[in-house]
Amino acid sequence: MAGHDENVVWHAHAVAQADRERQHGHQGAVLWFTGLSGSGKSTVAGALEQALHQLGVSTYLLDGDNVRHGLCRDLGFSDADRRENIRRVGEVARLMVDAGLVVLTAFISPHRAERQMVRELLAPGQFIEVFVDTPLAVCEARDPKGLYKKARAGELPDFTGIDADYEAPARPEIQLDGEQLVTILTAQLLDLLRGRDIIKA
């Protein structure tokens, strides 16, 4: 893969992130949801996006299932491919934060190192790690796509939580109890965004 080219120079544009944020009436930030398959990342991120949209906040939801149909369609689930998946999504999220959006991402993102890599792409306070903490047994019982069943049967190798690692965040900005009602979890996240002055109180 081509690396950084010393002949390519960063161009500072006349309209800056702060100008775009002023126009939106809120700050740009990324809410980085992480958790096991079936923990509720997409569901909670989707409910929060709907609530934010109703409040007039400019949002975008990047979801693993969808991104893997396009931007990351060439990637599988080896450690190297997951890393590249998260790197690309991190870069896209960074551009969207620069555009002044509240970005929600829903990726398993199982490794601490990759989540830290994305954190370091963003300015302090703009990366909010949301750990959707749902026990493996609960995720496995939900199994909406039947993937745990396949993984247990040995038909889906490298499945997170079964035969691939999930490293829980040590210090997420917020840890959600994934067995609580989605409305309660959404309210907790709205409080966090207000408390951090990302959206208006």
Ligand SMILES: Nc1ncnc2c1ncn2[C@@H]1O[C@H](COP(=O)(O)OS(=O)(=O)O)[C@@H](OP(=O)(O)O)[C@H]1O
């Ligand atoms: N081997 C393996 N391990 C984990 N997940 C798998 C696997 N194979 C397919 N899937 C499906 O892909 C979704 C996870 O994709 P992500 O892009 O979020 O994964 S990662 O962050 O790169 O680890 C995940 O979606 P969610 O259930 O929404 O998390 C699964 O539906």
Ligand SMILES: Nc1ncnc2c1ncn2[C@@H]1O[C@H](COP(=O)(O)OP(=O)(O)O)[C@@H](O)[C@H]1O
């Ligand atoms: N807080 C919750 N309480 C009960 N069921 C939930 C909750 N959050 C999600 N679910 C259900 O769990 C399943 C997995 O949720 P999903 O959002 O697809 O998880 P993920 O994106 O982490 O894979 C879905 O069937 C969803 O309806």
